[in-house]
Amino acid sequence: MIRNADLSRRNRSPLSTEDLLIRNCKAGDLHAIRRIEDVSFDDPYSPMVFWALYLSSNRIFRIASFNSKVIGYSIAKAETKDKETFAHLISLAVDPASRKKGVGSKMLEDTISQTKEIFQSCKGIGLEVRTDNKSAIALYLRFGFQRTRTIPNYYGIGKDALAMELHYESKW
Ligand SMILES: CC(C)(COP(=O)(O)OP(=O)(O)OC[C@H]1O[C@@H](n2cnc3c(N)ncnc32)[C@H](O)[C@@H]1OP(=O)(O)O)[C@@H](O)C(=O)NCCC(=O)NCCS
16 A cells, blocks of 8 residues: 555444445545545545546455445555466555444455455455554454565655565465
8 A cells, every 4th residue: 555544543332334335436435435535544645546546447446334424445456467466455444433343354355355256366465554554464464464575665754664465375
């Protein structure tokens, strides 16, 4: 991922996930996604970036909705190198009011499942995350992602990224 996360944390009561719906993003969701983006990252993607991602091919753009309100989104793209397809998690964010209730985990599970279903012969998924984003790193480790390398100054001077990968053959 290419931005810096707002790392503020709050304790929340558990959310019943019975009414949680994860589905493909529609154009009408982009406004709500922007709001989540703006409160989740220090350097949010612009509306143009979201439109470009929305209109692009070879991408999976999913949203989580609770009681018809968009509370999270994830975007993954297919990348082909040496004739092998690997997914790249471009972004994942949950509305601060809905965090720590299992929504991020459900979105990641859904995104992994979608990449396997939609990206032909997808070998795995990779991402970048800020090295001080403990919550996101813990989430990825729980799903079996491995740390592959540190990328110095990826998010700006002194702000390093951790690259992580999940190979589907090994766990999924
Ligand atoms: C990273 C992020 C997507 C995680 O979303 P989330 O909805 O909070 O994820 P989950 O609820 O599935 O898991 C987060 C934590 O809540 C805990 N949790 C899940 N369900 C819970 C429940 N019912 N009660 C209490 N805790 C719960 C999990 O164990 C996990 O704990 P940990 O942080 O100690 O590892 C979210 O924090 C976010 O949007 N951050 C800002 C954007 C960002 O950093 N994105 C990733 C960039 S790489």
